[in-house]
Amino acid sequence: MSITLFIIVSFIKIALILFVLLTAVAYTVWLERKVVGRMQNRWGPTRVGPFGLLQPAANGVKFLFKEDLTPPHVYKPLYIAAPMIAVIFAVTSIAVIPFGNSVTIAGYDIPLQITDVNIGLLVVLGITSLGVYGVALSGWSSNSKYSLLGGLRASAQMVSYEIALGLSLVGVLILAGTFSLRGIVDAQAGHFWGFIPNWFIFRGGQIVAFFIYLTAAYAETNRIPFDLPEAETELVAGYHTEYSAMKFAMFFMAEYANMITVACIASLLFLGGWRGPVFGPDWLQAILPVFWFSLRVFVFLFVYIWVRGTLPRFRYDQLMAFGWKFLLPLAIANLVVTALIVAVT
Amino acid sequence: MLHLILFSVFGLVCVAGAVNLLLQRHPINSALSLVVVMGALAVEYLLLGAEFVAAVQVIVYAGAIMVLFVFVIMLLNAGEEEHTHGSRVAWLLGLPGMLAVTVLICWGLIQDQTSSVRIGELPGHPADIAQLLFHQFLLPFEVTSILVLIAIMGAVVLAARPESVRETKREH
Numbered sequence: 001m002s003i004t005l006f007i008i009v010s011f012i013k014i015a016l017i018l019f020v021l022l023t024a025v026a027y028t029v030w031l032e033r034k035v036v037g038r039m040q041n042r043w044g045p046t047r048v049g050p051f052g053l054l055q056p057a058a059n060g061v062k063f064l065f066k067e068d069l070t071p072p073h074v075y076k077p078l079y080i081a082a083p084m085i086a087v088i089f090a091v092t093s094i095a096v097i098p099f100g101n102s103v104t105i106a107g108y109d110i111p112l113q114i115t116d117v118n119i120g121l122l123v124v125l126g127i128t129s130l131g132v133y134g135v136a137l138s139g140w141s142s143n144s145k146y147s148l149l150g151g152l153r154a155s156a157q158m159v160s161y162e163i164a165l166g167l168s169l170v171g172v173l174i175l176a177g178t179f180s181l182r183g184i185v186d187a188q189a190g191h192f193w194g195f196i197p198n199w200f201i202f203r204g205g206q207i208v209a210f211f212i213y214l215t216a217a218y219a220e221t222n223r224i225p226f227d228l229p230e231a232e233t234e235l236v237a238g239y240h241t242e243y244s245a246m247k248f249a250m251f252f253m254a255e256y257a258n259m260i261t262v263a264c265i266a267s268l269l270f271l272g273g274w275r276g277p278v279f280g281p282d283w284l285q286a287i288l289p290v291f292w293f294s295l296r297v298f299v300f301l302f303v304y305i306w307v308r309g310t311l312p313r314f315r316y317d318q319l320m321a322f323g324w325k326f327l328l329p330l331a332i333a334n335l336v337v338t339a340l341i342v343a344v345t
Numbered sequence: 346m347l348h349l350i351l352f353s354v355f356g357l358v359c360v361a362g363a364v365n366l367l368l369q370r371h372p373i374n375s376a377l378s379l380v381v382v383m384g385a386l387a388v389e390y391l392l393l394g395a396e397f398v399a400a401v402q403v404i405v406y407a408g409a410i411m412v413l414f415v416f417v418i419m420l421l422n423a424g425e426e427e428h429t430h431g432s433r434v435a436w437l438l439g440l441p442g443m444l445a446v447t448v449l450i451c452w453g454l455i456q457d458q459t460s461s462v463r464i465g466e467l468p469g470h471p472a473d474i475a476q477l478l479f480h481q482f483l484l485p486f487e488v489t490s491i492l493v494l495i496a497i498m499g500a501v502v503l504a505a506r507p508e509s510v511r512e513t514k515r516e517h
Contacts, residue, residue, distance in 0.1 A: 078373070078377075117396065118396065118470070118471075119396045119397055119400050119471065122397070122400035122401070122404065123400060125400075125404055125408075126400050126403035126404045126407075126408060127403075129403070129404055129407075129408030129409065129412075130403070130407060130408055132408070132412055133380070133412070133415070136412065136415055136416065136419065137373075137377075137415070139419070140373065140415075140418075140419045148419065148422075151419060152416065152419060152420060155412055155415070155416045155419075156416065158412075159409060159412055159413065159416075162408075162409070179397075179471055
């Protein structure tokens with residue numbers, strides 16, 4: 001493949017994936033309103049389009065045309081930069097995530113991934129760990145007590161849970177022996193005992209790691225039950241209290257894009273990525289892996305919403321104690337056990 | 346060629362960030378300049394071929410340590426610094442000293458061509474680094490981890506409230 005063709009293909013892939021991601025973000029908001037509505041015995045959005053399906057478009061238009069108010073007391077450079085930082089890092093991390101094997105178009109073998117780097121997982125962790133700056137700086141630059149408290153809570157929480165999150169993934173890395181997300185999925189091929197799929201969640205006690213990862217990821221994305229940074233009963237709206245219009249929407253987009261990244265990583269690392277029954281004609285064989293992957297991501301997003309509809313918010317000291325005194329030791333114990341299992345077998 | 350251009354551009358970003366770090370009056374701007382320096386350094390490592398080190402640079406320095414810096418600045422609500430002109434000794438000794446060190450480093454780099462690496466050829470695969478850390482340099486690695494552990498314990502002791510310190514003394 002020549003360099004020009006490579007650049008053209010890359011641009012098309014980036015545009016396509018960005019479009020799919022942002023649409024998914026918009027419709028995750030719709031899904032959340034709908035599902036939480038049903039759980040609370042109401043309808044959710046119904047007015048715009050059938051089943052309220054055009055609600056995200058209406059929201060987008062509203063965010064664009066609302067007055068973009070900048071309060072006079074803010075520190076302007078960082079106040080403007082903070083939502084951009086949040087959304088840029090949230091969207092960038094999708095670049096290394098593979099959605100399926102490769103498709104062959106006009107004789108060229110095109111992998112379904114923007115770029116495959118052999119430190120893929122570390123890239124995702126690095127980029128998402130930078131996302132905390134968006135939240136922390138918005139809290140500080142707003143120059144308001146609620147925002148500052150929200151920003152402080154968010155940065156403390158995200159730094160604390162990042163450790164448990166990182167450690168929970170090491171077990172999978174030991175089993176797979178590579179950082180490449182494609183390599184990790186390839187390591188989960190086949191079945192054992194004839195019928196159980198060879199996913200990492202079923203191997204070497206990784207089911208514990210799976211739940212540690214899920215819990216820590218809920219805290220990383222500031223979702224209920226860990227949404228202390230924007231606890232509306234005490235902090236109005238936390239770090240984005242002073243934001244309006246599109247800047248506010250950017251924080252929302254960042255949060256939902258991060259949820260999707262977490263769902264992708266969980267599917268790739270623990271549930272075998274895009275593995276599933278593949279049959280039928282050639283075009284179906286190309287599409288099905290992407291479908292199986294999307295299905296897993298959808299299930300994770302649904303669980304996110306389900307948890308939101310079910311659990312109450314933690315108290316802040318409970319949150320910190322849970323992270324440091326329970327989740328972290330558990331993650332370390334799981335790592336030791338996994339290492340022993342790998343060493344013995 | 347593209348690599349060389351990128352390398353120079355990010356080198357300049359790195360130096361500009363470092364200069365901005367010194368010139369800025371507000372601590373939070375300085376801290377963010379340092380984040381830029383860390384990020385630019387990570388890109389330089391990446392261009393040299395040390396992917397793992399680049400990722401770790403971003404995760405550890407930009408993602409964890411600098412977040413703590415920003416956190417502390419936010420928590421203490423530190424205001425703008427007052428800049429003084431600095432003492433005359435610093436100007437008289439500092440500038441020639443800086444020049445001398447720069448010349449020394451440049452001369453050393455020009456003299457010793459054998460230890461330099463071509464762009465993209467640094468052995469930076471995670472497996473290579475793991476081999477070095479857990480085989481060849483296992484002892485220094487473990488000693489460093491104990492050192493860090495001692496530092497953490499020291500920080501906990503220093504941060505402990507005076508009442509609790511007095512209580513432990515009475516027990517002995």
